[in-house]
Structures are given as C-alpha cells and as structure tokens.
Amino acid sequence: MAPPLSRRSLLQAAALAAATPAVVRAGAGPAVASAAAPAAWTVRPFALSDVTLGAGVFADKRELTLDHARGYDIDRLLQVFRANAGLPTGDAVAPGGWEGLDGEANGNLRGHYTGHFLTMLAQAFASTGERVFAEKIGAAVGALTEARAALRAEPAVLSVPGPFGAAAQQGRGSYQYVDLPAGVLGGASAVTLAAWVKPTHDDAWARVLDFGDDTIRYLYLAARNANGVPRFAVTTGGAGGEQGIDGTAALPTDRWSHLAVTVADGTGTLYVDGTAVGRNTAMTLTPAALGTLAHHWLGRSPYPADPVLAGAFGGFDVWSRALGADEVAALRTARPADTPAGRGDLASYAFDETGGGRFADASGRGLAATLRRTWGGPSHPGFLAAYPETQFIRLESMTGSDYTTVWAPYYTAHKILRGLLDAHTATDDDRALDLASGMGDWMYARLSALPAATLQRMWGIFSSGEFGGIVEAVCDLHAVTGKAEHLALARLFDLDRLIDACAANTDTLDGLHANQHIPIFTGLVRLYDETGEQRYLTAARNFWGMVVPTRMYGIGGTSTGEFWKAAGVIAGTIGATTAETCCAYNMLKLSRALFLHEQNPAYMDYYERALYNQVLGSKRDLADAEKPLVTYFIGLSPGHVRDYTPKQGTTCCEGTGLENATKYQDSVYFARPDGSALYVNLYSPSTLRWAERGVTLTQTTGFPNEQGSTLTVGGEEAAFALRLRVPGWATSGFGVTVNGRAVPGDPAPGTYFEVSRTWRPGDVVRVAIPFGLRVEKALDDPSLQALFHGPVLLVARDRATEYLELGLYRNAALSGDLLPGFSPVPGEPLHLRLGTTEFAPFFEGTEDPSHAYFRRTEPAVVFGTVDSGVANPARADGTSLLDEIWSGAPFCTKAALVTRVRATVATWVTAGLLGATDGRTVVATAERARFVA
Template sequence: MSVAAAPAAAGDLRPFALRDVVLGKGIFADKRALMLDYARGYDVNRLLQVFRANAGLPTLGAVAPGGWEGLDGEANGNLRGHYTGHFLSMLSQAYGSTGEAVYAEKISTMLGALVECRAALNKDPVLLGVPGRFATAVEQPRGSYQYLDLPAGVVGGSATITLSAWVRPSHASNWARIFDFGNDTTRYLYLAARNGNGVPRFAITTNGPGAEQGINGRAPLALGQWSHIAVTITGTTGTMYVNGEPVGTNTAMTLNPAALGQLRNNWVGRSNYPADPVFAGALEEINIWSRALSAGQITELQSQAAAATSAGRGDLASGPQGMTLRRTWGGPSHPGFLAAYPETQFITLETMTRPDYTVVWAPYYTAHKILKGLLDAYLNTGDPRALDLARGMGDWMYSRLRRLAPEVLQRMWGLFSSGEYGGLAEAVTDLYEITGNADHLSLARLFDLDSLITACADNRDVLDGLHANQHIPIFTGLVRRYDTTGEQRYLTAARNFWDMVVPHRMYSIGGTSDREFWRARDVIAGSLTDVNAETCCAHNMLKLSRSLFAHEQDPKYMDYYERTLFNQILGSKQDQPDAEYPLVTYFIGLAPGSVRDYTPKQGTTCCEGTGMESATKYQDTIYHQTADGSGLYVNLYSPSTVQWRGVTIAQATAFPFEQKSTLRITGSARFDLYLRIPGWARGAGVTVNDQPIPRVTPGTYVKISRWWRTGDTVRIGFPFTLRAERALDQPDVQSLMYGPVHLVACDPRTSLIPLGLYGNASLSGDLIGSVQPVAGKPLHYTVDGVELAPFFEATADAFHSYFRRVESRVVFGGLDSGVANVPGFLDDVWAAAPFASKGVFVQHVDTVAARYFTGTDRERIAGTARKARMSK
C-alpha cells in the first residue's frame, strides 16, 4: 500500500516518518508490543457499531466498547466516536511503524464503513429489514434515533381500538414507546415497552401524566426475543395482552382515542416526551384496528400474520412496510458530515450559554479525533477514501462555522467541556497543507480563542481554574498556524504558555492538572490528590514541546520531553496484555499511597485514546533532521535505527538501565550531528572513534561536523546522579530523580513518608550513597526500610511520588556531628552542590552554619565537615 507525503511543518527541524525509524529491543518496544497485540486482535466492527447505528445501517451484531464509547456511558454517550478516531490513529501508526498487513486491513474495513455511514447520513433513512416472526421485520438499531411516522388522524375519532405489534427489544430502556399518539406531554395515548418498573404500560390522558388512565403488565418483555403485545379499549374497559395472555385490565376508563381529538404526532417507536429513549429492537406486524379484538382473535395473532386471521390487517394502520421512517433529529445531514451521533450536537452548541455535557459534550473534540484518525490513515496508507472523508469533514465544518458571528464562536470555544475542540485547529491546518484548499486554512482561524491567545501572547498567566486538556492542544494548533501564516503572536503565545506550565504547574513525572483543571501557579505539594496528572495532558504537552523545539532548539523542551516520556507516558501503560482494554491510566494520583487505575470509566476515555497513540509512536522524536538536510539531531537515547540521506545511524543502548549510548554509522555523507546532553547529566562525555569531544556541557547539544563514513562510532556517557527536587510551594516536600528516572517509594501509607538522604551525599550533590541497591532489580533501591522503584514500572501497587524531607541530625559522609539539624540548614548547604573540592565544601559549610548555629554546635559541624570522607 502506498503512503502519502506528510504536511511539512515550518521551523528549523523536521520530524522523521515513523517508517524511517525502527525501534530496537528495550522498554519502549516492550510497551509497544502490548499495544500492537491489542490493536491486532480487537474487532473494529465494535468501534463502528455506534457509527452504523447512528446512520441506520446494520451493526453486524457488534457490541460497542462501552464506557464513553456507547449510549450507556457517561452523559448518555455524547462523546461516542472519539475512541474510534484514536483507534484509527493507532492502527495507522502501527502500520506505519511495522508494515504489518493486519493493520492495513483493519484500516480499510473502517474506512469502508465510514464511507457507507456518511452516505447514509446524507439521505433519508431506509427501513432496515431483518428476519421477523412471520416475514420481514424492521430493525431499529439503538442509537439510530429512527422511528415510524403514521398518517395524521390515524386514531382520531375511534371510541374503540386495538393496538397490536410483535416486538423484539434489544435494550432494557425504560419508557421506550412502541406506540405514541399525541400533541405534546398533555394529550396523548401510548404503549411503552417498559415503564419505570420495567414492565409494559399503556396510558391515555387529556391532562398530562398526573391524569393518566393506565394499564401495567406483570413482567418485562424478554430482550432479544419476539413478544406479542396488544391493548384493546372498549367502553370503560381496557385490556393488555402479552403473548396472547391478558396481563392487565382497567375497568374504570373514561377516556378513549375519540376524547383526544386530532393528534399531531402519530409515532411508532418514539415518545412525545423528548427525554425518553427511542425504541431499540425489531418491530413486525404493527396493526391498529378501529374495534376491540376478541380474546380469541388475539390468540390467533400468536401463530400467524394478521392478514391470515379472522381479524385481518388493521383498518387504521398496518405495517411497518408502507410507514414512513424518520429520524428524531431531522435530516438528512449536511454534505460531509460524519459522526457517531446526530448533527444536533453541533447545532445545539451554537445556542448554549452555559456548559452542560449531559446535553452537549464536546462535539468538535470528537470531530478532531475522527479527522486526525482519517489524516493518519491517509498519510500512512495513502488510501484516497481517508482523504475524501477528511476533506468532507473540513468542508462541512467550514460551511457551518463561517456563518456564525465572531461573538458566538468565542462563546462556544470558551464553554467548559461542551466547547472543547482538542487539536482540531492543528488537524485542519494539516488538511490545508494536503489539499491546498484555502477554506481549510480559513476554518483553522475560526477556532481561535482570542482571549486566551492574547493573554498568552502578552505573557499574562490566566491559566488558574482552566480545564487543562481543553486548552493545551490549542497551542499546538497555534504553532501550526504560525507555520502557515507567519503570524508571530501565535508562536509567542505558545512559547509563553509552555513556560507557564513548566515548571510552575508540573509534577515530577512531567504531568500537569488536578481533577482536569489547573490550580494556582506554583502550588505543587498543595495540590497532591488521587486525580492528578491527566494522561491526555502529558500526551499533548509532548506534542507542543516537540513543535516548539522544531522552531527553537532550546534543550529545555527535550529535557521536559524526556522526563514526561520516560515517566508519565511509560508509566501510564500497564505492563500486561489484555484483549479488551488498552490498560492506560486516566488520572495518575500523586497523593501518598496512590494506586494507578488502568481501566478507568470502562476503558474508553480520552486518555485511553491518547494512550493508544502514544504507545505506537514512541520513536517519533528520537531524531530530528534540519530543514535543509544538513544536520541530524539525536534528542533521546533509545535503541533505534534511522535511515537518512543514504546513511544508517544505529543507536545501541539499554538506557535508562545503562548510562551510555553508542551510535554507529553505515554509509558515507557529510553532515552535522547534534547530540543532546541532558540537563541532569553532570560529567557527561562524548567520543568519536574513541577521541574525546571537549566542552560537553549539560543542558546543551554537542555539534559534531565531519564527513561520516561506515564504521564511525560515537559514544555518549552520562552518569546518573540521584537528586531531590523540591516542591515549589513546600520545599520539604520533595521527589527523587535518578538521571531521567523518577523513583517512587513503594509504600501503602497514606501520609507523606519521612526520608533522610543527605548523610552520605557526595561532593557532587549525588545522593546515591544514601540508598542501597536491590540485588537483581535494576533501578531499585532501599532507604530507611522503604523500597524505591522506577515510576515507569507500571504496577498497581501503592506508591509515593513525593516524600517529606526529614534530616534529624547533621551528618556528612556518614559521620554524625551530634548536632540536631535546624530545618533549612542542610538544604542550604547542599543547594550549592557540586563542590569543586573538599576544601570548598568545608568553607561553604562553615559559612552556612554561621547563619544557623553558634558556639560549640557550629564548631562541631565545621569539624565534622573537615573529618568526613566525601566522595566526588
């Protein structure tokens, strides 16, 4: 299968296509293998079920994934379709990385189904015929919002009546109607498959629900099985029959259809109460007679079609054939529309003045996931159907949004959750780069949230209280907008925004947010809860960091990228296989004793979606190339091979289990090689063919310019040190980093555990001497009886990301001074590390001690510093 050219981002650097970088054995390949197996085995028809149902197409017996990706999940499934978009992106990345045909086949199945769904949505619905009790029945897929419309006056004037139908319910929805005739919620008669107690109910009223005269059945209608239900009214007696047996009678009825007069709505499967569900299942032998059938005639209907009985077909109505099939939300849809729910989600948003995700839940966010999935499919497979669907979505959104007043757009995009649109501006800009259609670039501008862009361009921090992941992707879109328009305020706003998050709202694992929101700037220890660090936020902050780095090769972006990738992203994917769920965290609780939940909300949240994408593109930022092709950047240290300019660069490393990496060149070319020296890597060194490179400085890129030939070897060493990072708001609340790896304490206690770590610190400030390695468990240590482990080991054990620093006595190099520590003293001493020599250390200790101690205590502290044996 061919592939398409990716949109070319502006800036100094270009990423590599996934197919150009091959992951070697290591923790990333292991994590990816789990997700690839999940993608390989999952039936995509389950994902397509909600799209097919919405379009009124056969669902092939598939069961939707559930959770957010179905009608029974949170907010009645108002986000369904988003997970399908993520899954399509995952499959596309999997195919781009591996070339395995199974992923291309699944992509093709999905594209074919989505083409059919779009076509069905753009025309009137068609009766969906399925085998019935006697002949052909009509199927009403749950989520199709379809019902049958009968002619006006169908029951008007009848003092006696019989309603009869064969039904096969597919879902236990209370108050779904079989019949409903009325004007509104005041005058009506209905037959519901289930009332609030789950049994059939007939009711008639001329004065609302409080005045209903009704009949209730005795037991629920069986799901997935055919049942016959009928109601007769004659005189003051109404009788309900189920499968030929009378199950309920009302002998005091004073109302009949004649009392209702002419009724406006005459429906099968739909209620006059807008909040009631549409009937889901199959219907056959729908008949209405202007007389009350006898019990014997009802019995006849159990074994043969009405036409063959003494009752004959209903004289008022007989179907479903010949009845008009409609959608509750109208239709057909506008050209190009594609979603797993009605277009009314988008229409309603335009008039909303307050957020309510039970009414509208981020329809443009869902559109982004679908559009991005289509673009990923096109770029990785070249399938023209993907581009056609994507182009149609772009055209449809532009035709809808360009008609709205600017103030309406600003109100929409400012609504929490309902107005969230994810990375849609970025995806639409990518679409423009592919199609060249200026309307698509104009569409991207329609997503500008002016108040936020202006504030960030002016470097005014307005993030407190904002929904984090609603806004992070906006800035990735702004960088892409800058790429295409050159408008500086977009890039400036994105840069300033990044600096407002890192480090001011960043946890040690690299993540951000608390309960999906940003709290006050620089409040870290004060915001530790069981719902920190939404995984989507980390995913999107990585995308933004990558985009900004392409424009400004500031190593801080890659230092952050490494921290977040090696900790939150790796640690968000559980280390075990599963066929049903991707096993990815939503929140990561950082409160003491938190436990990671890898199947939140039934496993189909936004974070499972981005988690699937993250795990199939781990290689996308290991390398960058300069726009002019003259240079190669090595950003991350991970076993991998990249093909570039006829040269193969193979990186061999067990990082982070070893503190070095080796690059070997095959081929011949002149280029500049840029090697990232992490900011934490004190004492790092680089050699080319065993010749050392001078001036290797942490937090920079080393540039090596030469003509490279087969056999050239570059070695990079970066000794890890154990360091404590203080929370910005409470310095005694700290976390541990060993090189790029965040170490957590494995402990079930739910309060901050106290740890002391300065007692064996080296002159460099390295705390590794204060912990003991655990035999046979790389990167595991113990201190004060507590085991420390890498966060990226994604277990379901209780852990502590933060601890309380408690140094009870002044100890240097394991030598106890006998003096009780004064809070702040040892922190101030070690804040000056590294020390050039023991003498410098001793002098600094004495200077700091003079601010905290007097007399004998100060002398004992200075003497201990002189006597202590301190490693470098």
C-alpha cells in the first residue's frame, strides 16, 4: 500500500470531490492542493473558498438561503437526536414534516435534514467566512457528540419537577420505558394501581402501564384509547376478550393527572384525579387469573405499532387490595406515605431520582425498577442516528417495500455522514471526523456480517433500501481516514444488477425510482477513483446518457411522480409531479463527477441547463425564517403553480435545495492538475483565486441578462490555456477578444474555444455569446415545445390549464432566430411578449401559473408578415413544411432562404404532400417577404 497522504491533504481531496469547501479558518488562505486530487481526475475543481460570487441572480438567490441559515435555531434540528438519546430537548420543537414524529411515516427519515443543514452551513462558511455559520456547526457537532455518548451508555433518568418533588421524564422519541420486576403484582386477587402521569402528547394507545405475556394475557392502562379517553383492560384471551373500563374525557397534555384503578370482587373502577369516571361490575379477571407474566412495563406496549408514552411519571404504587374512594381521593393531594392508604404494599416508586437508571421501591419488597430503551441499544459504539437502530435491523429481513415501517435508513445515514464530513472539512473540528469515522465503523460492522444475497436484496427494495449518495461519502471518508474497512464498506453497497446493466449499456431504468438511483452513480465514479475498477466509471457514463436527453425535460429535470418511464417519453409523462428537485441536484453532481474524468462539454451544457432553470427556479424569491421555500416537484403541466412549502417542510428536496443555494460557484472553473489549462464552464459573475499559479480571474457579467462576459486577469504573469465553453445553443456569433483584438478560430457550438498565451495582469478577455430564441421539441411529440432564449427556458404566464397554441415562424430572422416575432417587456429583462401572452424566465421563483411547454400550431405558410394563404402541410411524423424549411437556418442571405424554400417545396410536391400550384405560391411568397438578419 502506498504511503498515505497527509491528513490535511486528504481532507482537501475529500472536500474537492464532494464540491464542499476545503479547510478554511479565519485568516487562512486558499486551501486547495492539486496533489491531493485523485490520480484519475484529468481536471480538478476549486474549493468554494477560491471562488467568490459577484452580484447577480446567483448571489441574490443565495442570500435568501444564507439569511434563513443565519436565523434558524440549530437546536430545532438537534431535537430529534437528543430525544433519541434520552437527553433534554429544552423548548426546541423539531422542524416538522419528515423531521418530526408526527410527520409522514412517523418521521422515519428524521435526521436527514440536519445532515443537509450541516452541509449547507459548511458551504456557507467556506463561501462567506461568516463566523455565525462556523458557530452553528460547532454547536451541532457538540450536540451530536453528546447524543452519541448518551446512546453508548445505559439510559439515565431525566429529572423534571413533579407533583410532589422530582419526577422522571420520558421524552417523546426517546423510546424509553420503565421495566418493573416480575413479582410486582404478587398474584393478588384484588389490586389497586395508581400513577401520577403527565402526558406531553396526545398519542392513542400509549400505555401508562402494561403487564402481560404478549398480546393474549395482559392488563393495561392506556392514557388514551382510540376515542381519546383513558382505558383500563384485563384479558386472558387477547383484545376480543378484554374486560375494560373507559374514562369519559381526555387527559390533558402537559399537565399532571392522577390515575387509579381498583379491581376486587368482580368490580373494577377507574379514577381520574380522585374521581371515579368509569366502573365495570362484571370484571371477573384479577392479577391472580393472569398467572406469571413475562413483562411489567410502564410506558410501553407489546404492540409494535403503539407509541411509547411521551411524558413523565411522578409516582406509581400497587396495593394488594381495592382502596376505597376516600383513599383514592386522598392520593390526589399528597404522597401515598402521607395518606391513609400508605405506600403500595406490592410496589411503590416515587420516581424522585435525579440520576442513574434505577428507581427505588419503597414497598419494602426491594423491587427496584430499571429505565430501559425499547430497542436495547446500539450494536456498535459508532452508531449515530435520530431514531433507533431497529430501522436498520428490520431492513435486513425485509423482502418488500414498506416505507411506513422502514424508510431509507441508509439514506438518512448518508446525509448525516456527509454533513459531518463537510463540517469537519470546513472548520477542522476533529469531533466531526470522529463521529463520521464512527458511523463508518458501525456500518461496516453491520453490513460486512450480511450475506451478499441479503445486501443485493436490500438495495433493490424501493424506498426502504434507498441509500442516496452514501458511497460517495464513504469514499471521501476513506480518503481521510485511510481505513481499509471504509473502502470495503463503500463496495458493500454495490447493486450489481444495475451496475452490470449500465456497464453493458443496457437501459433498465423504466419503472425505477429516479432519485433512489441517480446518486448511486456518483458514488460509482468515486469508487472508480479509489479502486480503478473500470466498470464503475463505464456504468456511470452510460447511465448519464440514458437520462440526458431521453428522460430529460427542458428545464434539465427528470422523473415523473418520482419514477422514470421509458426512454424518449417526454410529452407522455408531463404532469403536476414532474421533475423532482432532488433529481436535478443529483444529476448536477453526477455531471460534475464525470467531467472530472472527461471534459465532455455536454456535461457542462447539461449542468448549465439544469442550474439556470430547474435549480434556480426551485427557490422562491422570498425570504422566510421558517422554511427554505424550495419545491419538491416542479410540475410542468399547463398553468402549474409551484409549491415552495411541500409536505409541511424538511423534505429531501428542501434539504438539497439548501445545498444547491450555497454552492452555485462549484463548477464555474476547473484546472488541469499541472496548471496548463483553466476551464471556464459557466458565465457567472465571480472571482477565482488560482493559488498555484498566483492568478486571479474576475468575471464581470450580467449573464443571463447580458449576452456575454468580461474576464480580467490579475495576480502574477502565467502561461496557460484558457478554455472557454461554447454552449451547445450558441449557434452563431460566439466570439472572443483579448485586450480588444479578436482571437481567430471557429468556435463550434458544444466545444471549448482555447486561448493559449502568457497572461499578464490587466489582460481583458471579452466573450460574446449572442442568444437566439429557439424551441426544443418533446422527443415523443414534436408539436409540444419549450421556448429558450439562450440557456434560459421562458415560461408563458397564463392561468389556462390546457396547452397554449402558438405559432412562431411569423417574422423569424434569416438566422432562424424567432425573436423578431416577440416584443420585449419594458423594465423586465428576459421578459418577452407574443400577442397578449407574456413569457418570463423559468428561474424566477414566483407563484405565477406558468406553461413550460406549449402546443406549436402553424396552420398557414407565412414568411415575414406575408401570408401565402396556403395551408402548412405536415408529414406523418408531425414535421411541417415550415419546419423543414427553417431547419436549414441560419441563412446568410434572403436568396439562400429562397433557395431552401424552392428545394423543399420541390421535394414535397414530388412526394405528393403539396400541390404544384400551392408550391409556386409558397415560393412566390418567400420571394416577396422581408426578413431581418
């Protein structure tokens, strides 16, 4: 094994791979080390700290997210971790949605959002240097360190004020209960059970107590039944044989209530706060009839779906007789020892301990109780999560998808791990690395013990087996720790049937969940970096080609209702749930990862498309302290209104949305490892500090409102090639000048235009990138089209819920540009009007109903403003005569256009698609018409 790189260099390599900041401390210079980049990379990225955003749409969008991050209470994100560990949560309220126990699927994804938030904070700190972000990172890492330590230890009592002194808190989400010794009922033929309880949530069927064998022989007292009132029941024949007593009113939450049950001589009575609220005079079952029972629990039910009681116990006593009504009433006002009843003779717990995990029994029988977790505890000291390890354990035996039971635990682990790695890289906090390394150790301990067939089954399960980008994160962890187990762990996530199919360029994506699978391939690229195994890179490259463009909408997004359909089906999948935002985030990451190995301009053409359209458009242009205001789906159906607060917040897409908005500059520039070339991929106002060459490069541009960019060189003199991306849409007029002199060459669309020279401070490069107004046709329905101005998709703002029918050839320029048929909207850049319909950039984060696609209708052959009066014929595939003519654009002169018209008309007349007389009329019309260049 080769000698390891320094720890610092490894940190930087991992940071660059993940597009997160390299180590940055106050006053520190740029932190980039090209030597640390994987040998497989043919270019390397720059750290976020090396690229400063200038004023423009990216900076404006980012500021909305930064402002949200500055003010958001980090303790809210940590609430679920602290609760799971049995730690105090204070007054913090979990963010809700997928992060709270009341969210979808009982919040079985909780913790993922905290990981996203950590990554966002790390990126924000690297980009801005603001200490507030580092302080929030430090607070979060400290709390997570405490939570892991608490999980490693036996649960300890959380003491809170009770009705007569201290009481024992059972935090919601802690999964803690009190385990009583087996003899607590003593085989009594008469009994009184009394407890002080303070519910903090209105869960149905949360048990105050449950003594039984399983779900056949038991007695229980529930704080709320299905009707919301207390219920006591005893049975030897399961639920159908219960002899029960129901209360009459719900117990209040966040207030102490005294509950008591007496059973004797065939009568059972339920008391609430000293008053009898229910009686059953046919209760023949007593503890003696139950015999020896397996469990005696306070706060826990034997039914897996029942919640653990959230609240506090202020006392619990058991008597071997039925107390009288006066005795029960007296218990409401004093401790049992200070009432006529005295302490319970079978058991008596005050719950006034302020530490430890044992509760003393004052009955004289020595039946000390123990505080336990329903799931026992972690299988490995590195375990860290916001829910029990049972989510991971259950996945190992699942054969079908059920996200209400198990919801993507390794996906959640990925987000936490990624956030910790990014936190460590940004602030050099060793606690974060220790937590991340521990998570890697724990996952390896779990997964390495499983048969290969089990792993393949797990990772093939929809939703439950989803693991996000964990392979990428684990590879980055391995780059830092050098632990062989961590690299071995990364390979344990191989989903062979998918990898092998894509490596063979066999498309099996139809019917798959898109976002479950896209990040798998980013991980495979990193695995290739670490292992050199070619099938990983080949699979990822082929997979990208299966999505772009055959499953891609005009905005760069993919998926419908989260799933893929057959390749080439675009129009047939458009609806309100197209283009899940996470998919765009992950496709950007994959495109970037592939570009590090092969500088195919198509990767950056896609990157620009998705970034300037879906990603920017997914963020609402509004500040909000509570929510990040990011879309989940961006519906492309006619008249769709974007939903910026999906599913009550904290979804996967809002998490990735936080990350998107704090790394807009991550792919503007790349450099060859030897410093011989600098790639400019995006025309974005920004300043690059290229430390290795001592060079700065400042882009000044209003792009996309400006059709070009000015790049000014600063720093030291240096020789290198400046490689400027020629966008695939830039079909005419792309040009470059250096210090005012034109650079010769033929800049073909979809290539890089290279300017190689010795650069000196003050050199100015001007890049002209004329926009054209053009359409893109849906692959499966050419009449369904999207309108683009340069890189920007323009949406029609209209409340109609049917596709708008528009004709665009009238007044088309000789270049093929459709712009002359539109008029600009004064004071609104990139806003155009066609008749009464206004078009606006997709990236504007508004709630206006919009149309990303329209129905193209060109009923008559029109050139310029002259209507030939001839119907526009079409072939069987939908291609019209005008389509055929204008596909030959650009035309250098009107004569060239007329020549194209004559040739096309002749072909169509010969094919019987157009009459000879109409053909002559069409040619004559073209000859009379006037055209702009």
